[in-house]
Amino acid sequence: xxxxxxxxxxxxxxxxxxxxxxxxxxxxxxxxxxxxxxxxxxxxxxxxxxxxxxxxxxxxxxxxxxxxxxxxxxxxxxxxxxxxxxxxxxxxxxxxxxxxxxxxxxxxxxxxxxxxxxxxxxxxxxxxxxxxxxxxxxxxxxxxxxxxxxxxxxxxxxxxxxxxxxxxxxxxxxxxxxxxxxxxxx
Amino acid sequence: xxxxxxxxxxxxxxxxxxxxxxxxxxxxxxxxxxxxxxxxxxxxxxxxxxxxxxxxxxxxxxxxxxxxxxxxxxxxxxxxxxxxxxxxxxxxxxxxxxxx
Numbered sequence: 001x002x003x004x005x006x007x008x009x010x011x012x013x014x015x016x017x018x019x020x021x022x023x024x025x026x027x028x029x030x031x032x033x034x035x036x037x038x039x040x041x042x043x044x045x046x047x048x049x050x051x052x053x054x055x056x057x058x059x060x061x062x063x064x065x066x067x068x069x070x071x072x073x074x075x076x077x078x079x080x081x082x083x084x085x086x087x088x089x090x091x092x093x094x095x096x097x098x099x100x101x102x103x104x105x106x107x108x109x110x111x112x113x114x115x116x117x118x119x120x121x122x123x124x125x126x127x128x129x130x131x132x133x134x135x136x137x138x139x140x141x142x143x144x145x146x147x148x149x150x151x152x153x154x155x156x157x158x159x160x161x162x163x164x165x166x167x168x169x170x171x172x173x174x175x176x177x178x179x180x181x182x183x184x185x186x
Numbered sequence: 187x188x189x190x191x192x193x194x195x196x197x198x199x200x201x202x203x204x205x206x207x208x209x210x211x212x213x214x215x216x217x218x219x220x221x222x223x224x225x226x227x228x229x230x231x232x233x234x235x236x237x238x239x240x241x242x243x244x245x246x247x248x249x250x251x252x253x254x255x256x257x258x259x260x261x262x263x264x265x266x267x268x269x270x271x272x273x274x275x276x277x278x279x280x281x282x283x284x285x286x
Contacts, residue, residue, distance in 0.1 A: 001193060004193065004194075008197045012200065012201070015204065028216050031213070031216045032207060032208075035219075035220050035223055038227050042230055045234055046234060050243055053246055057253055061224075061254075062257055066260045066264075069264045
């Protein structure tokens with residue numbers, strides 16, 4: 001059952017990714033992107049990672065779709081990019097090379113669910129055994145995020161806050177941003 | 187067995203919604219297709235929750251349905267306000283916008 005769901009959802013993902021590339025209208029592209037991340041988060045649920053699915057659904061389907069729609073509404077005076085034909089070999093080669101590098105890197109990973117893998121051997125053991133005593137937080141994930149990696153979380157919050165202020169400043173302008181479109185034949 | 191039949195039925199309806207999102211001649215078709223796909227994703231998550239016996243997955247189904255509603259309302263409001271072309275066979279170029 002899970003194998004069937006995985007396979008079909010992955011096929012849907014692939015088809016959606018190609019459709020995103022083929023669609024010429026930007027609004028349709030944004031809708032397809034929302035669909036894509038909905039698919040990814042369903043896949044995360046099937047793969048037994050509900051917290052990741054939560055984040056993906058909230059950020060991918062919710063916030064980023066709305067942000068892209070707002071951006072499209074702000075730059076509606078033209079956004080065609082010049083595309084020269086015959087320059088597609090290099091990007092294709094580059095992405096193939098990067099993909100094969102990633103697959104090459106996967107070879108070194110420990111086996112799925114391996115209890116001897118480094119991730120379960122070092123700090124995780126300490127967190128599980130002494131986390132409640134040291135921090136007093138009953139939830140282990142919260143203890144790690146808010147106490148052991150408190151400065152890291154503070155930095156992340158600062159980054160998100162700065163990005164949010166920037167987005168609000170850009171979108172809150174009374175004047176819409178007018179981008180001059182350049183045509184190919186000029 | 188019952189779960190398998192229900193899962194296959196969900197996958198087929200998901201495929202149909204995807205097809206409408208890809209070919210949909212107008213933007214509204216696509217928005218409706220995405221909404222329907224979101225509903226099917228909610229059903230799929232609920233199915234997985236009952237299949238695997240994990241009731242906490244139902245929270246995710248609730249979140250999906252909330253997000254689905256908010257996303258569709260936001261998209262429709264922006265389509266209304268941003269004066270996008272509802273038909274997809276017009277390329278969005280400045281010249282065509284001036285002609286309208």
